Amino acid sequence: MDADISSTEAVAERREEILAAVETHAGRIARELAVLKGGDYGSETFNTDAGEWTVKYEAGALQYLRFSGKGGGETYVVSTHRPPDPKELATAMGDYDAFVAAYNAYVESLDGVLDGVTDEFPDVASTESVVAERDRIVGTIRETSNAMAGQLHRYEGDAYGTFAKRVDGKRWELKWEDGLASYLRVGGEGGIYLVSQYSPPSAQDVRTLADDFAGFVAAFNDHVDDLDADLSTVSFDD
Template sequence: MAPDSAPDFDADITSTDSVAEHREELLAAVNEHAGRIARELALLQGGDYGSTTFNTDRGEWTVKYEAGALQYLRFSGKAGGDIYVVSTQRPPEPKDLVTAMKDYDAFVESYNEHVASLDGVLDDVTTDFPDVVSTETVVVERDRIVGAIRETANDIAGQLHRFEGDSYGTFARRVGGKRWELKWEDGVASYLRVGGEGGIYLVSQYSPPSARDVRTLADGFVGFVEAYNEFVDELESDLSQVTFGDN
């Protein structure tokens, strides 16, 4: 049976060029205008990136920016659904764009009201701040104590290097329930750490310990030196037992 009619491939196809062109013009204008809002928000909030939502009678608008540039402008209507008026993805459908743009003026008004609400908010904030107390005295005393600890640690490191005969090594003892570890290299202290991995470095090649840590651990260093001295005394005692031939 023959078909009733064949497809008419010569029929005219309606072009969408004018609609697409009009949409692109509208989106370019919105992008420029909302982009100014994004830059103002970035200045106001003092960050490189962020987002702010503004409420209107018909829904809410969210402005997201990064480095002061508009990332997207989203309209969420009370009827449901999100319309990305400006985004890095595909442009909105023409009908969705029309729906959102009917509320665009209300969005701008909400933004302006937000900025106006901040007018004078800093008027009563004083810049008459109290004087800042110098830490110089504390730092000088901290550095003096740490310097004395480092000097003694270097003395111990030199002695360890001398009788161990190795280029580097460690000496560890428990003092007051804490592990004290001295690492040395070529007769110089690389670090003095209290508390094992993740502990406090009284001596290191990096930043000095805090004054509070120095105050807490200074007495323990005395015990560490005493433990080292006991270690040497034990070595001397052991060596004194070594004899050769008849005495």
């Protein structure tokens, strides 16, 4: 029990010095890769005669640096877990310069890769006229829908409600609130909103459905005529 116990302090301190230096140096590689790849996270592997090195980064910061030797086994030189075994670290560091050389060669291989790539492109066609015409037609549909909503509000006497009819096999539904159109939808749930509180319909949808809107208005007018006919039969005569 009197035998001396060797201290590992010097080895551990030297390992921490090496790891700190590698983390700083490889961290620069990670940042360069993040800039090159244009992503928040990713990884890249570089081959050497002794094995392969994998750099993983996130938000431009080094997550880990792993060495996989051709003889088998993996050494996480830098990681968020426990530090590597000193012998395994020494083996990996013996190939570190080759790893950096492989990274540099990779970067050099990209030199001139964008030469000759044009940054002149055709003019972009404007949608201004199409949008203006779409908005004009939708505006007219909204005005008519509001007029219908006003009539429904006056007749029903409720703050809100719906009116639905089928036109050429498609279900048209007008929802109104306080005398104004809340939406005009074609096709039921998941259908196309010609009038809504959100984004306008596409020009193609307007082209497809605008002509049928007249049929919906006609169906509404027929509905009003039926209401008028129903009331015309009421009599207070003895």
